[in-house]
Amino acid sequence: MSISTSASRPATDIPFSRESLEQVLKRRFFFAPAFDIYGGVSGLYDYGPPGCAFQANVVDTWRKHFVLEEDMLEVDCTMLTPHDVLKTSGHVDKFADWMCKDLKTGEIFRADHLVEEVLEARLKGDRAARGIEEKVEEEDEDKKKRKKKVKEVKNIKLADEVVAEYENVLAQIDGYSGEQLGQLILKYEINNPATGGKLEPPVEFNLMFETAIGPSGAIRGFLRPETAQGQFLNFAKLLEFNNEKMPFASASIGKSFRNEIAPRAGLLRVREFLMAEIEHFVDPNDKSHPKFKDVQDIKLRFLPKDVQESGSTQVVEKSVGEAVSSGMVDNQTLGYFLARVYQFLIKVGVDTDRLRFRQHMGNEMAHYASDCWDAELQTSYGWIECVGCADRSAYDLSVHAARTNASLVVRQPLPEPITVENYEVDIDKKKFGPKFKKDGGAIQKWLGSRSQCELEDYSKELADKGKIEINVKGVENTVELTSEYLKIAKVKRTEHIREFTPNVIEPSFGIGRILYSIFEHQYWARPGDADRGVLSLPPLVAPTKVLLVPLSNSADLQPIVTKVSAYLRKQQIPFKVDDSSASIGKRYARNDELGTPFGITIDFDSIKDESVTLRERDSTKQVRGSFEDVVAAIKEITYTGTTWAEGTSKLTPFESQSTDA
Incomplete structure (x- = not known):
């Protein structure tokens, strides 16, 4: 599945720099810390114009890819949730992370992150002592500060068995309980990295924001930590709306809130975020899927639980059909959605080589789930969970029905x-x-x-x-x-x-994490010039599709600029006009870093015959033709997935010496 215009991107000799990317994202206001002029609040961000447009395009693609193509029933439920609902679902008692506190300073650490960072620092010291060169990556300021706290770790060679033990622990870091994390902290003598102070044993911290509903404060509530519960509570209405037919799926897109212990890594760990969730209700006795044959040959990179439990992170590549038939993936419907998740992520710009599906290990899987896989994307921060895909069995409908005595069942003749x-x-x-x-x-x-x-x-x-x-x-x-x-x-x-009470297959998407991962996957610099960054967003999701560039400020060009602008607007193609005094090369360069895939240059020949030049962002290739034909090519490439070669086959190749100077 193509994710670009298919005009080849030139090889670059400039290594990826997270610092450069984040400078671009902040300078061009893709996003920025919220309440910045007041000093900001960690874990809260505002999206600027290009970030808003990019997010809206990804969400629109998600809605078409899932809601439209799978005939899902979309709902929009309230973000305020009464205490009793989340008590019944288990969130009040179990929706928590483990934190530990310095006995003297009161400084708080998230236990699993602390263990991970200290062991990684020790392994780094071991590699340095062994003379093993490491790739140096740019780091954000928060991580630099944390790394400074463990800089005292000397370049000491560890015993081979200790290295193997550390790597085994890191491979399973997501699966440890609070008690197990406490044992690791004691075993490996992990203290406050900055002061060396002793830490209290890990304790649970509930991640939900609590509030009071109404002026009396008598109704206790929370800001929702997920959109799923609203879909479960409306199951009977949805089933009736669907004419009592099974199976069917509901979908919801909206904000959720989690009071993270130590937000970090920009959009990857925040306290307010956009989720897109699907609840596919299925007969527990029949989890086949009628369209499974359409995806069974798609190959995915799996990281099964038994591989992780052996201390390895080596992926297994096999088709979805093989994964289901072998029992590695529990059932056809779950396998179908893993494949559809893959197709969506590739469509919006994820690099296939940096995408894997990691299975939850036994000690991290919810007690009611029969199988769960995370779509993880590799970034400079490591592997990041961006989509969770779980078979939640009948747990949610069952507990809500038992608590309320509501009929959340299917009745079939x-x-x-x-x-x-x-x-x-x-x-x-x-x-x-x-x-x-x-x-x-x-x-x-x-x-x-x-x-x-x-x-x-x-x-x-x-x-x-x-x-x-x-x-x-x-x-x-x-x-x-x-x-x-x-x-x-x-x-x-x-x-x-x-x-019967239906089982539920739930794909759950963290939109912000997907957006940031795409930024990393698609950012690069022109060969020989680290300052000329390019964000190769697929045209389908790029914030602006076209940059309209008059060759000069001459009044003679204005009528044709106005005419082409009106035509683009009529065709509903998002565009911007840049008629500044900067050179065409500079105008294109500053829009390359905004991800704009196409440029239309209007010159004095355009006045004569209404022809224009079309430039492709990644390759800087150019073709020429009438503005109607150029706009038709842009629409075809952007919205139907046509390649650059196919979409511009009716246009004439064009050579220029100055547009990218």
Whole structure:
């Protein structure tokens, strides 16, 4: 799948510089720290005009690639979420990272990042002691400050087994619990890198922003940490809207919030960010996908959990079909979405050589998930999770249904009636009501929400002991139920309807992380000139598609400039006019770093025959033709994926000595 105009990019002798890229991004106001003139707040950023346009184009591509092509149902749910919703989903208790505090200074560290940075610094010292040359990369100011804290690490050669042990730990750093991180800190004698001060054992820090809803403050709430819960809570409405047909998917694009312990790395770790999430609801007994054959031959670079657990990060390249048939990827629908995620990322500008799919290890996977893969993009900060793709089983719908007694199930007519035998609770209401009075309703609701396994256990206990003892939320004391008040037994029934709770396949996209990774993947400098940066964004997502450049400020050129501008506007192609006094080369150069893929030069010949010159950003190749034909070529290359050679086949090659001077 092509991600550019397919006019060859020249090889460059200038190594990638993150510092140069970030200077361009900030100077051209792709994004900037929020509240900058007040000193800023870490983890909060504002997008400027090109950043806004780039993000909007990526989101528009996402919406067409998934919502339109997959017939998804898009919803837009509130960002304010009541406490009870996130308590039920598990976020109140479990949505946390591990932090540790310096006992003397009170300085706070995120535990996994601290272990990672200290061990990497020691390995770097070992490589230096062994005389192994390392590639030096530019670093942002935050990372430079952190590195200064561990600069005391001397170039000491480590034992081979210690090096292997460190590398093993780093390969599994995402999977350690708080207790395990604490053990690593003790084992490797990791202290405050700046002061050498001892650290407290890691403790959990909940990442949600808490707030009060309403003036009384009585309704406790949070800013949502994800968009998923709104989709789960609206499942019944979505199913009805979809005419009760399964499977189907919902989608949501919106802001989410996480109170990160130590935000760093620009857009890669922030406290407010844009997410795009899909919830694909599927029959738990049939996770095949009707379009799987369309993607089964796509090859992906996988990092399976067993490879990571062995201490290696060597990827395995195989087709999606092979990954599913071998059981490495749990099912067809999950495999289908991994392939579709890959296709989307390539379409918006991700480098295929710096993309891998890493499987969650057993100790980092949610207890309810049957499989989970992260699309990770390699940047100068390392491998960054940008998309999570998980099979969440029926967990979310089940817990919300149990908490609210809402019907979040699918009911489908069976082709033939079936006889089923299930445990049921039979209450003697004449005795039960007078006995338990106001607590009776809560007890009955509790019994009605028990699983078949639980009811089987209670049935045996009731038969053996003549009673069961239960604890019901809202009922003050332990409730004792004897066979006088209820019976629990298997009952045979003929059913004409199958009722089930769907499983959910969830691809979840961090848009800001994807944007920044694309910046790194597509930024380069012209050969021999480190100051001439180029941002090779695919035309489809580039903020501006065309730079319109009059050869001079002559009044004679204005009518044709106006005419071409009106035509571009009518064709709905985003463009900018640069009629400044700078040379054409400089005007093109400053728009190359904005990612503008095409330039139209208007000269004095344009007055005679309305012909113009079309320049391609990466190769600086030029062709000439009527402005209508040039605009048609731009539209075809930008919006249909046509190559430069195909799109400009009707235009005449043009040589110029000055446009890029």
